Amino acid sequence: EVQLVESGGGLVQPGRSMKLSCAASGFTFSNYGMAWVRQAPTKGLEWVATISYDGSSTYYRDSVKGRFTISRDNAKSTLYLQMNSLRSEDTATYYCTREARGYYFDYWGQGVMVTVSS
Amino acid sequence: DIQMTQSPSSMSASLGDTVTINCLASQDIGNYLSWYQQKPGKSPKLMIYGATNLEDGVPSRFSGSRSGSDYSLTINSLGYDDEGIYHCHQYYEYPLTFGSGTKLEIK
Numbered sequence: 001e002v003q004l005v006e007s008g009g010g011l012v013q014p015g016r017s018m019k020l021s022c023a024a025s026g027f028t029f030s031n032y033g034m035a036w037v038r039q040a041p042t043k044g045l046e047w048v049a050t051i052s053y054d055g056s057s058t059y060y061r062d063s064v065k066g067r068f069t070i071s072r073d074n075a076k077s078t079l080y081l082q083m084n085s086l087r088s089e090d091t092a093t094y095y096c097t098r099e100a101r102g103y104y105f106d107y108w109g110q111g112v113m114v115t116v117s118s
Numbered sequence: 119d120i121q122m123t124q125s126p127s128s129m130s131a132s133l134g135d136t137v138t139i140n141c142l143a144s145q146d147i148g149n150y151l152s153w154y155q156q157k158p159g160k161s162p163k164l165m166i167y168g169a170t171n172l173e174d175g176v177p178s179r180f181s182g183s184r185s186g187s188d189y190s191l192t193i194n195s196l197g198y199d200d201e202g203i204y205h206c207h208q209y210y211e212y213p214l215t216f217g218s219g220t221k222l223e224i225k
Contacts, residue, residue, distance in 0.1 A: 035214075044205065044216055044217070044218045044219045045154075045162065045205050045207070045216040045219075046216065047213060047214040047215065047216070050212075050214070059212045059213075061213045062213070095161055095162075100164075100167065102150070102167060102168060102209065103150075103209045103214075104150075104152040104164065104167045104168075104207065104209050105152070105154075105162075105164065105207075106164050106167075106173070107164075108161040108162055108163070109161060110160075110161055111161050
């Protein structure tokens with residue numbers, strides 16, 4: 001059974017940093033691209049970043065480019081999102097997702113809440 | 119960026135009804151369109167990919183279609199379990215984008 005379990009969220013002050021982790025199991029992690037998708041309270045879904053199966057390619061939405069870094073450790077089957085210079089508009093539930101072969105998201109984690117506030 | 123205009127934003131239907139949710143892409147995305155169902159407090163669940171392909175385990179009451187840049191999700195024989203928010207998603211190009219969601223309530 002595919003499982004994606006996020007951790008590392010919480011309350012953080014504006015301008016500070018936070019690192020999210022996503023532990024994957026139930027599939028060969030190194031064969032799949034992975035992504036982070038977020039959802040602000042009562043809002044729609046917003047793609048944040050994608051990393052290729054081997055980590056060689058990464059993609060970001062403009063609003064997080066230069067502040068967020070997506071990475072992975074295939075030996076540990078873990079996906080990361082390093083978030084720096086956090087802003088109030090980054091407040092959201094962050095979902096770890098697996099990219100299916102066609103680059104849609106076939107599995108989602110349960111989500112982790114990140115609140116940016118002073 | 120590709121805009122996905124989803125409609126309606128909310129709807130209410132009765133048990134056994136058939137409903138259709140629409141997404142209009144601002145440019146050609148081919149069949150690179152998926153649909154997700156999200157229940158309150160839960161993560162989204164993949165329902166349809168490639169505009170018309172049913173994900174494994176999803177009831178055949180769900181179907182997806184395409185007419186040009188217009189994409190539709192149709193749910194037949196509505197049940198209480200179909201209540202939730204439905205999101206469309208284009209994965210044709212970066213930045214990947216979603217529709218604003220349709221909240222479906224079962225009366």
